[in-house]
Amino acid sequence: MAYLMLSFLVGMIVGVISVASNPSPYFGALGLVLMAGAGCGCLIGHGGAFLAVVLFLIYLGGMLVVFAYCAALAAEPYPEAWGDVEVFAAALFYFLLVFGGAFWFFGGGYGAGWASVEEVVAFPAIFGDPFDEVINFSVISGDAAGVGMLYSLGGGLLVLSAWVLLLTLFVVLEVTRGLARGALRAV
Amino acid sequence: MTPTNFTIFSAFILSLMGLTFHRTHLLSALLCLEGIMLVLFIGLSLWALQLNASGYSTVPILMLAFSACEASAGLALLVATARTHGSDHLQNLNLLQC
Numbered sequence: 001m002a003y004l005m006l007s008f009l010v011g012m013i014v015g016v017i018s019v020a021s022n023p024s025p026y027f028g029a030l031g032l033v034l035m036a037g038a039g040c041g042c043l044i045g046h047g048g049a050f051l052a053v054v055l056f057l058i059y060l061g062g063m064l065v066v067f068a069y070c071a072a073l074a075a076e077p078y079p080e081a082w083g084d085v086e087v088f089a090a091a092l093f094y095f096l097l098v099f100g101g102a103f104w105f106f107g108g109g110y111g112a113g114w115a116s117v118e119e120v121v122a123f124p125a126i127f128g129d130p131f132d133e134v135i136n137f138s139v140i141s142g143d144a145a146g147v148g149m150l151y152s153l154g155g156g157l158l159v160l161s162a163w164v165l166l167l168t169l170f171v172v173l174e175v176t177r178g179l180a181r182g183a184l185r186a187v
Numbered sequence: 188m189t190p191t192n193f194t195i196f197s198a199f200i201l202s203l204m205g206l207t208f209h210r211t212h213l214l215s216a217l218l219c220l221e222g223i224m225l226v227l228f229i230g231l232s233l234w235a236l237q238l239n240a241s242g243y244s245t246v247p248i249l250m251l252a253f254s255a256c257e258a259s260a261g262l263a264l265l266v267a268t269a270r271t272h273g274s275d276h277l278q279n280l281n282l283l284q285c
Contacts, residue, residue: 032218043236046237073269146243150249161253172259
């Protein structure tokens with residue numbers, strides 16, 4: 001189980017390297033999907049299935065779909081992928097940076113500097129069936145209950161975030177309004 | 188440092204470096220910004236999960252809402268750039284260059 005968590009973390013690092021090396025946005029979005037998928041796996045291993053579902057729905061299903069549509073604005077005849085030398089050089093540099101850091105921190109083997117997932121997180125979800133979480137004798141998981149608190153104790157923050165989202169709608173409307181108003185001058 | 192901590196920190200720094208050393212497209216830089224937000228979401232969620240504190244689970248949800256606002260503002264600017272200059276190349280944004 002710890003090895004599975006480690007492979008999710010490595011998947012996250014591979015995804016972030018593939019985004020940070022700045023290929024053409026088509027491929028960068030693919031790296032972001034890999035990053036989100038691996039991050040969700042990491043969250044599920046810690047027992048937070050609701051937060052993982054929210055991440056998939058809102059982040060991948062909402063925001064990244066909009067990014068994918070806007071990738072049409074970055075269309076070019078020969079999109080640069082990770083085989084092209086500039087992108088590959090950046091990816092190699094980031095790879096060496098991360099794994100150099102990993103060897104620096106974890107190079108001593110299972111010594112004093114290493115705390116595995118099972119030692120840090122003494123959570124029944126790691127060792128067994130996630131349905132064995134009988135700490136609270138509750139039907140819904142802890143993270144779902146915590147998000148539910150947003151509607152009860154966090155009501156003010158809920159109203160605030162709804163207001164901010166509405167404000168963002170008007171910001172987007174004014175920025176993309178043409179005819180010499182907003183950020184567009186000519187069109 | 189635990190592997191999870193190391194991953195969160197290095198993913199944040201890598202995304203930030205990807206945003207800093209941007210290349211051609213504005214959309215690639217926005218994707219690196221989204222990567223930063225994703226790493227922050229994972230980090231905040233793991234914080235709430237590892238401390239067994241359910242009440243802290245609202246913070247990643249709020250962060251996701253605000254990151255959606257930021258992404259939409261960035262994409263609106265991208266659309267404005269593409270409509271003004273014809274492409275989203277960052278070298279076109281040179282009005283303030285001396």
